[in-house]
Every structure is written in structure tokens, then in C-alpha cells.
Amino acid sequence: MITFLTLDDQSEIESPLFHLKNLSLQKKLNRNLSKKKKGSNNRKKAKVLLAKLHIKTANQRRDYFHKLSNKLAKEYDTIFMEDLNMKAMQMMWGRKISDLAFSEFVNILEYKTHVVKIDRFFPSSKTCSHCGHVLEKLDTRIREWTCPSCNASHQRDVNAAINIKRVGISTLSGETVRATKVA
Numbered sequence: 203m204i205t206f207l208t209l210d211d212q213s214e215i216e217s218p219l220f221h222l223k224n225l226s227l228q229k230k231l232n233r234n235l236s237k238k239k240k241g242s243n244n245r246k247k248a249k250v251l252l253a254k255l256h257i258k259t260a261n262q263r264r265d266y267f268h269k270l271s272n273k274l275a276k277e278y279d280t281i282f283m284e285d286l287n288m289k290a291m292q293m294m295w296g297r298k299i300s301d302l303a304f305s306e307f308v309n310i311l312e313y314k315t316h317v318v319k320i321d322r323f324f325p326s327s328k329t330c331s332h333c334g335h336v337l338e339k340l341d342t343r344i345r346e347w348t349c350p351s352c353n354a355s356h357q358r359d360v361n362a363a364i365n366i367k368r369v370g371i372s373t374l375s376g377e378t379v380r381a382t383k384v385a
């Protein structure tokens with residue numbers, strides 16, 4: 203399972219698998235296209251198939267984003283989230299469309315509920331949500347860790363989500379964390 207979102211109550215929202223399925227088909231169609239002779243009818247056909255798949259994938263993704271944001275908006279009046287977590291997005295969507303896809307989701311979500319974005323330079327992952335101790339570094343591969351200061355054990359993303367929520371609530375009208383505009 204690939205996680206799309208982790209909530210501070212430890213629940214996780216699964217990433218839609220249709221995209222992964224389409225991705226392998228996309229690779230296949232790309233390979234197919236590269237084998238066709240330039241200027242040939244078969245090459246044109248291969249291009250059309252690829253374009254159709256891109257449209258289908260974009261539609262499925264948008265549909266998923268709408269359903270998910272409806273569900274979240276029903277449950278939460280305000281959502282605090284880290285500003286563009288590019289690393290995680292790249293793992294999910296692939297390099298080329300990572301920023302586009304996540305911005306699209308956030309845009310849709312913002313229509314439906316109040317979204318407060320926390321500056322991505324806030325060390326949400328490295329900060330112990332139990333005692334506030336900040337680690338010097340935390341490798342992205344490490345999913346679970348124990349705080350050297352208070353011994354609390356953390357699941358990486360849940361700990362980060364708790365910190366993001368806390369900072370978001372305490373600074374809703376403050377100035378220490380800036381909420382950035384969506385591109």
C-alpha cells in the first residue's frame with residue numbers, strides 16, 4: 203500500500219492504484235511508440251493511444267481528488283498540511299507530474315474546506331511531538347524512530363502530522379508560520 207495522506211489520528215489514506223496500473227501501460231505504450239518508424243501511420247496510432255491514456259489518467263485522478271476532498275471536507279472544518287511535500291509526491295506520481303498532481307489536489311480541497319499550509323521548512327518530521335526535541339537529521343527512509351530525549355516511539359508521518367496540526371492551531375492568527383499561496 204502506498205499512502206496518499208497520513209492524518210494525525212494515525213489513519214492513512216491509500217493512494218489510488220489505478221495510477222500505478224496506468225503507469226505500466228504508459229511505459230508499454232511509450233516503448234511501442236519508440237519502435238515505430240517516424241512519419242508512419244503506426245506511429246501516429248501509437249501517439250493517439252498514448253494521448254488517450256494521459257487523458258484517462260488525468261480524469262481518474264481528478265475524480266479521485268474530488269471524492270477524497272469531499273470526504274475530508276465533510277469531516278474537517280480546517281485542514282493543516284505541509285506545503286508541497288515533493289519527495290513523497292514523486293514517489294507516488296512519478297517525477298514529471300508530481301507537483302502538478304499535488305497542487306491540483308490542494309486546489310480542489312481548498313474549494314471545499316479551509317486549508318492552512320505549513321511552511322515546508324518547519325521540521326515536522328524531525329521534531330518529537332511528545333517532548334519537542336528536534337533531531338539533527340532523520341533519513342527519509344526511516345519510517346519509525348525513538349526519541350533520544352523522552353524515549354517516545356514515533357511513526358514518522360503520524361508524528362509529523364501531529365506537529366503540523368499543533369503548529370497550525372497555535373499560529374492560525376499568528377505570524378511565525380506563513381501560509382503560502384497555491385501556485
Ligand SMILES: [Zn+2]
Nearest residue numbers: 330333349352
Ligand atoms: Zn521526545
